[in-house]
Amino acid sequence: MAAHFSLILVLVTVISGLIWLVDVIFFAPKRRENLEIAQASGATLSEEEIDKITREPVVVETAHAIFPVIAFVMILRSFIYEPFQIPSGSMKPTLLVGDFILVEKFSYGLRDPIWRTKLVETGEPERGDTFVFKYPENPSIDYIKRVVGLPGDKVVYRNKQLWIKPACDDSGNCPEMQRVELTKVNEGEFTQQGRPLVRLTEQLGDVEHDILINPAKPDYRQHFYQQPGLSNTEFYVPEGHYFAVGDNRDNSTDSRFWGFVPEANLVGKAVAIWISFEFERTEDDWLPTWVPTGVRFERVGGIV
Known part of the structure; x- marks a missing residue:
């Protein structure tokens, strides 16, 4: 069970990290570009409209939220301390x-x-x-x-x-x-x-x-x-x-x-x-x- 948990922990860390990284490199710049284009048109954008343009997809938002926590737990459990009963x-x-x-x-x-x-x-x-x-x-x-x-x-x-x-x-x-x-x-x-x-x-x-x-x-x-x-x-x-x-x-x-x-x-x-x-x-x-x-x-x- 411990070995399976270690594997799951590593997979979740890697997958969430890759999702976050791909978004930072490819999709986040496009969202910022779309915002600049919308603002350059002279239209006044509300906070709701700005949020809609720049908002991260749910999958990316989830990966963004859990990656630091999961990565910390993986490092702690794999290399420093692990609890046992x-x-x-x-x-x-x-x-x-x-x-x-x-x-x-x-x-x-x-x-x-x-x-x-x-x-x-x-x-x-x-x-x-x-x-x-x-x-x-x-x-x-x-x-x-x-x-x-x-x-x-x-x-x-x-x-x-x-x-x-x-x-x-x-x-x-x-x-x-x-x-x-x-x-x-x-x-x-x-x-x-x-x-x-x-x-x-x-x-x-x-x-x-x-x-x-x-x-x-x-x-x-x-x-x-x-x-x-x-x-x-x-x-x-x-x-x-x-x-x-x-x-x-x-x-x-x-x-x-x-x-x-x-x-x-x-x-x-x-x-x-x-x-x-x-x-x-x-x-x-x-x-x-x-x-x-x-x-x-x-x-x-x-x-x-």
């Missing part, structure tokens, strides 16, 4: 269903809005970033996860614990495999199918954030993405790719199951929650379920 709980507790977020489009390079070709290099994802990308198995769908593995990293996920061996640096220094430390925050604040979840604080790079673990749920490692020569709990991140995992570790379909995020699929970095709605209606309510039941003002702000 969180539809699932895979990023709890960082992001909740009903959060509306802003994604910084220029964080990982400026791309054209149609073919998504990178036009300008502006940066790359860092470990711990919350980022939006095109789902590799269906690029028409936008996913949001957290960057765990960078190109060249080896990532191990076993018994609900992450280990990361960062890629060797340019000087040939190869760091050791390190366990990602976890600190328990609480248990039972969040539940899944009536079972209490454990909330833990995790440190990825310079980013400290909270995750959720369901102690009663297995890892389902038999369904993990299998790379040749590695066990099904080990992942080697190829160059130009990223390993993405949801913060709600036992309720997230991510790189553990379908593989890696290509650099070409990156959309941007999630930087802020601009509004958050609660949706707690049931089918028995007289209002539709998509009508919010409340606003979570305390959630407005930056994303960790």
Whole structure:
């Protein structure tokens, strides 16, 4: 849907701009010429008659009115910030269903809005970033996860614990495999199918954030993405790719199951929650379920 909207936005911008441009070059001068001819005849023209001679056609007037607005929206949405709605709980507790977020489009390079070709290099994802990308198995769908593995990293996920061996640096220094430390925050604040979840604080790079673990749920490692020569709990991140995992570790379909995020699929970095709605209606309510039941003002702000 987002890809279709981008295409529609570009088409409306181009068409309205072309209509306005053609009128400015070819038809507006003729209208001014007709006015000069009418005035040169010596007749006194009323304001209504002048307006009738110089008035833009309805199509041109509409294009003239909408082009600046549509062009501004297209530039803002394509290259600066784009709004997204969180539809699932895979990023709890960082992001909740009903959060509306802003994604910084220029964080990982400026791309054209149609073919998504990178036009300008502006940066790359860092470990711990919350980022939006095109789902590799269906690029028409936008996913949001957290960057765990960078190109060249080896990532191990076993018994609900992450280990990361960062890629060797340019000087040939190869760091050791390190366990990602976890600190328990609480248990039972969040539940899944009536079972209490454990909330833990995790440190990825310079980013400290909270995750959720369901102690009663297995890892389902038999369904993990299998790379040749590695066990099904080990992942080697190829160059130009990223390993993405949801913060709600036992309720997230991510790189553990379908593989890696290509650099070409990156959309941007999630930087802020601009509004958050609660949706707690049931089918028995007289209002539709998509009508919010409340606003979570305390959630407005930056994303960790």
